[in-house]
Amino acid sequence: MAKPILYSGTKNASSWAMRAWLALRAAGYEFDEVVVDIRRPQRFGNLARIGAFSPPASVPVLDTGSTVIFDSIAIMEFANDFCEGGLLPVDAEARARARSLVAWQHAGLSGICGRISFESSFYPQKRRLTNAEQRECGRLFACYEDCLDQSGGPFLFGPVSLADFMHAPSAIRLSRHKADTRQWPRTAEWMRALIAQPLVAEWLNEADQQPHIWFDDYLVPGAEAELAAAQA
Numbered sequence: 001m002a003k004p005i006l007y008s009g010t011k012n013a014s015s016w017a018m019r020a021w022l023a024l025r026a027a028g029y030e031f032d033e034v035v036v037d038i039r040r041p042q043r044f045g046n047l048a049r050i051g052a053f054s055p056p057a058s059v060p061v062l063d064t065g066s067t068v069i070f071d072s073i074a075i076m077e078f079a080n081d082f083c084e085g086g087l088l089p090v091d092a093e094a095r096a097r098a099r100s101l102v103a104w105q106h107a108g109l110s111g112i113c114g115r116i117s118f119e120s121s122f123y124p125q126k127r128r129l130t131n132a133e134q135r136e137c138g139r140l141f142a143c144y145e146d147c148l149d150q151s152g153g154p155f156l157f158g159p160v161s162l163a164d165f166m167h168a169p170s171a172i173r174l175s176r177h178k179a180d181t182r183q184w185p186r187t188a189e190w191m192r193a194l195i196a197q198p199l200v201a202e203w204l205n206e207a208d209q210q211p212h213i214w215f216d217d218y219l220v221p222g223a224e225a226e227l228a229a230a231q232a
């Protein structure tokens, strides 16, 4: 049978592909990677080609040779099955909580990801987070801190798991935007450990070398005024 193919995305753009790639690599699942360029304008033609065999016409897609898995969580769960559950906690309650974190991220993490694109993690200069964004981060960091208090770290549920990989792109974008973690020291330590995790570092090393993908709406309307008021 042909070697499985992961249709992945541009490394400094596709946070969804990153998650699937991390889980498959951590599971020891062997695959060839086809990077689909999702930068504009070529993204439309390239994704249309993916649509010929994958209904959502998005990346990541894993073609195992006998089936097509077209969602990042499904690919991550498949990776976890491949390594006999090694990427989720053994305890049923911890496993369900890890899946809650995975689902929260998949649902957009209460809007944080929409406002701070993955692409902006790689910009040479970053805007400052608004007060509202920092408050949202606080809610998220309190959740991470609680997991880390219970597990003792270094990752959210002890050993690295799907929950860490799912949140890796958010940890990257928030830490690179210097989100204030002073109230959540375990979270700060977890972010450092996750970003230094060898597979995450391998992806980032490539992403950091790619041409920036700029978005006109990077500066949130009103952000500068809010910052000036906060500093006054």
Ligand SMILES: N[C@@H](CCC(=O)N[C@@H](CS)C(=O)NCC(=O)O)C(=O)O
Binding pocket: 009, 013, 014, 015, 016, 017, 038, 047, 057, 058, 059, 060, 070, 071, 072, 073
């Ligand atoms: N729910 C999908 C989302 C994947 C997704 O949105 N991928 C982006 C790239 S990171 C994409 O291909 N988008 C296609 C489009 O926007 O047309 C998953 O988890 O795999």
